Amino acid sequence: MSIIELGEVRDEPASTPAARRPRSGGRPLRSAAVLVLALVVLSAAAPQPQRAVSVVPASRTSTAYLGGDSVFVVDPPAPEGDRFLTAYAQPSPTGGGVRRRWQAPLARLGDYLDVRVERGLVLAMTVDAPGRVFRTIAFDIGSGERRWQLPGAPQPTADDGLLLTDVRDNGSGALNRVEPHTGRVLWSVPIPSAANPSYHLREGRVDGFVLLLATGEVQVYDAATGRMLRSVDTLPGDREAYQRVQVVDDLLLVVPPGSTRLVGYALTELKPLWTAEVPLISYVVGCAGLLCAVPQTGGLQVLDPATGVVRWSDSGPDNLADVRHGQLLMAKPGRGYEVWDAATGQVRTGLGGWALMQVAGPGGPLVGTRSGDDGRRVVAELDLVARRTRIVDVLPGIAGSCQASLPMLLCQRLDGTTALWRLTR
Template identity: 30%
Template sequence: MSVSVIDLGDVSSLPDEPEGYPGGRPGFGRVRVGRLAKAAIAAVVTLVAGGSALPGPPVLREVWSVPTSADESMTLDADSVYLHRPGENGTELTAYDLRTGRVRWTRPIDTGPSWFGATPQHGVLLLPGDEQTIEVKSPDGGMMGYSYSGSLTALDPATGEQLWQRPGSQHWADTGETLLMYERDRTGTLTWLRQVRMRDGSIVWERRAPAKADTVEVLFDDGTPNRIVTAGPRGRLTVLRYTDGTEVTSRSLPWQKVSYNTGVGSSLGAVKGRLVVVDTGLEGNIDRSRVTVYRADSLTPLWSRETNGWANVQDCGPLVCLSTAQGLFEAVDPETGARRWAMAGSPFIGTVADGERLLIPGTDDEPEQTLVDAATGRVIGPIAAGGLMSMDDEEGTATLLRQLDPTTSVLSRIDTDTGRSTVLGVLPAGDQVFCSGSGRRIVCTLGDRLVVMTAG
């Protein structure tokens, strides 16, 4: 195999910082990046030998940075980076202009620990808070404690002004104009369900949760939520309309409460507008699971499959992906469960190109991504090295990060049309490296700094 040397470019010569550079001179700066780039040439050559297509020189350039720490959380949207900073005198949320690093606003908040974070969503910034901790008894007598948010606050992302605040937790499903919230009591039992308007928090509808329900799931129809399903510890499932909370049907299904010691028990999920119940630990064998798919409106079964190991079921474009053994999965018809194609890979699959393609993670110690056609399983382009950091559907790209040695990681981008990957640049490796992206900008926490870079 012939090996080409990749020109890393002169990454020690970066553009001038914008006026009012935040945080002073960055620790991850010109000299440090230049030395890391030169030290990583051999490692990048190794990556080329692995078969990745790496056209052109790297295009990663630092724009601005600010200090950060391990107990802070970061999120971003198309315009801003938001840092949630707990401190001795309380917690602050700061919004930085994504392009320049200018502080747009800072406000004190009382929403709980930083792991709650902040979520930009359809023109508002949502902050979970009022942390609640409960203990739940499992069937084998063990006790399990877990935490959840007891309130939700919405801010204007442009100004930081509070728009509304309500008790309860947010479900991740929404319509863009409304979102679903729910409340629990001290035992973890659901007490109230309500749908509120995203911008002003006004109530569209609210109702008491079905009796003794402790689990809630949302089903979708062509990307729009249309049914809410709740489940109780004895398998009583209730289906509600998403638009107004009206009950559609209710039925008891075979159900086993989850043991927090072994993981054996029943869990609820949703794929392609259908309800999924996963039973782990069939007949006491933790290495056997059953997946049963039900119609949403009648709770009548469509198909059922037994699998080896822990079952995982998820949307895979037009099909449903079902893990069948360690490192193996099948893409099946959502209505019948009939197999369409199969391959090896991790069950945590990313959908790109509006569901037409999939990114299949590898199962080896070295992370990699395989781009495939969702309908047929046909592999598109070469295997790309790295773990998935972020996806950008508008750009048609996904950003990957791979640690090359104890001191160096490489950041690359894969084209989700062709499967070709391009090295963007090198970063210092470490446990605190985390990257996300918005358009042509890459945002990484690198040890004690948050660094914003351009890519292209």
Template identity: 35%
Template sequence: MTGPVIDLGELRHGEDADPLPRPPRANGRPLRCALVLLLVLVTVASAGRPPRRSMVTMPAQIAAETLLADDLFVVLDPNPAQPTQRRLNAYRLPGGGPAWQTAVPAEGRSWGIMSMAGILLVTAYERTTTGQGALSLAFDRETGAYQWQQPGSPIRLADGNLLLQSGDEEEPVSLRAVDPCCGTVRWQLLDAAAHISLRDNGGGADRVVLNQPDGSIEVRDASTGAVLARGNLGAPGGRSPGFAQVVNDLLVFISESPTTITAYGLDRLDRRWSSTTGPVDYVQDCGPVLCWQTRSAGLRAVDPATGQERWRSDRWAWLFPYDGRLVATVLDSSATAVRQLAVLDPMTGRELAELGSWELAHFALGGPLVGVRRHPDGGLLVADLDVRTGEARLRDVLPDAAGICQATAGALLCPRIDGSYRLFEIPD
């Protein structure tokens, strides 16, 4: 069942449209916002109360770490009395019945959980006198039985194995590639680099780039650790050597004085192009274009093959590619998670639609794009965000939900104020 469609903006078509994103309009904006809000309220009221969704309530303490992994809901509950004896609880879905529970014999200030290859990996992060320490512990997904532990935080590899990274900004990075079944080390590099970058095209990392303080670079196969290319990209004359980032098939090297972005082929470090720009905050994949955010000229999008500028704008804070479009947030000073979202044409930067103000639910690669925000009467308003049509389709108002939610193809998992969770079935 599909709920009513809320038109929160306009979808633009036509070759004669302005190729640059239009600036914010001040005239008539308050009236327009009021009319849109009235339209939303009338639409919801005329549609009647949304149909009751199937939902399951599952226990969890406040500040628990959670993971929705296929047919399991996994909860790592805090234990203030015994911080080295946290409990890992698994509940079987869709009914939510207990599957198993086990103790996690580790202490940490922050935690993470991931699922892969038949195991659940719990990572404890602890600040030490020498930097940030991390320890990953593996448990059998079906029984909760303890399997192994290794130092480092986990990175999924394209070949199905794990890369464990130790170290931080204050100490060199060490790498261990391990088999997830038993923790067997396949290859390792101790004190490997000051900084690393990875290429992950959606199926796990397949390249590792080691960046040394003097600007020397090594590109390695993430599955075997074999060196594919070496080079020294540091700036001459004692200037800042810079650092590297990986974006698809490019290694992008950023040096300062002046700030220069130089692109190299990833596997051979063959130079492709170079561009001088203002100070850069980040470089990222924007689908068919390469984007970087500067403090002087705003967001720039260039052709990744030539470095030729396609478009620029000072309106957008951050963006990401989704279903052939770019989803962007409007630049503002708000510290809240609810942001004004827009859909852009990645090749021209032209604004195609406004989706409204939403907080995005966490979703897996290729998963649904779901937006949530507070409902005035309590709970969360949930909508499907369709970047192709530029529409936000109302799904439901979820009672007692407090955000931040996790989205899958057919369900939405949201925390409640008391720390417990509700799993809502969202049928098509």
């Protein structure tokens, strides 16, 4: 133990002259030094926060998914032998490894595209060749017992239901409403050939869908009942022309034949509101109360949804990567990302070069990685509102192929193992 001399205090005699010595300026500094030293010693003695890392039992060719409070591992196709879907509990904040909850057998062949948690079920979506037929298998989230297996890709609805969209390789099929826990089909709407449905979302869940028929008729359906609410003829003069339709917020957007215009309809009345000259539109997304139309040739055109008037446009090579809270994340080829103001197109800041991770679940934070020192990977949250990147951690031995649901991070490592991190920064 080291001792710091603070000096000696004595009583002075009564006959001490009235004149006082000047106060020593060093004594408060010495006291401050004692405090700093004490804090340093206590800090060194206290346990430092560390990231928790757990190895997930998965082969090099398995696929792992984050979902709810679990990690799901799908074995690769197996022409011979057994194949499983295995559920592991994520470790607690206090530490510990992953714990196997259950294991369910799978068909030996077929590619699994997604595993997610919905309505107290684990939904695994697979696609079978030939024909590219999508199929959803539902497992009990607690026991892994298989509840049902039906054709189609799952879409949760705003009233706690489930839609399965079954579109075959010829473009026809059906849209089925099922009871989530039993798989019982409640109603079915046929999908004519080449009439791929578009969905109206409320808080990320479907409450209506739209079918565009080859005749030009657009039909709007209620997702709770399957009842057709209204329809409109968009091709009164030409029944053979190809066109496209998309739902954005409360607008029905139609790209007429020739792809040189964009026509906006009010979804509730199906009345045409405006026509905008925006050629070769690839797709449209809502962006901070406006419409961001992405041309096939690149760039961006931002429209007023009430009038169709172009507010601003950019003809450069930059690509729209994400929209958050009135800000656009723009990918600049070879130069990383920038944050643009959605209302004006003004460049707010540059965020540098990142590889965006797959985010588990809607609305999760944007997470990116890039190469750091000594082969490590820097992990950062891209905050568009604060217009900055926040370094979350620096991880060794990451091969890529990561999923994020902060504070959890699931990645495959260079040695072929799969690991789950609970990040602490």
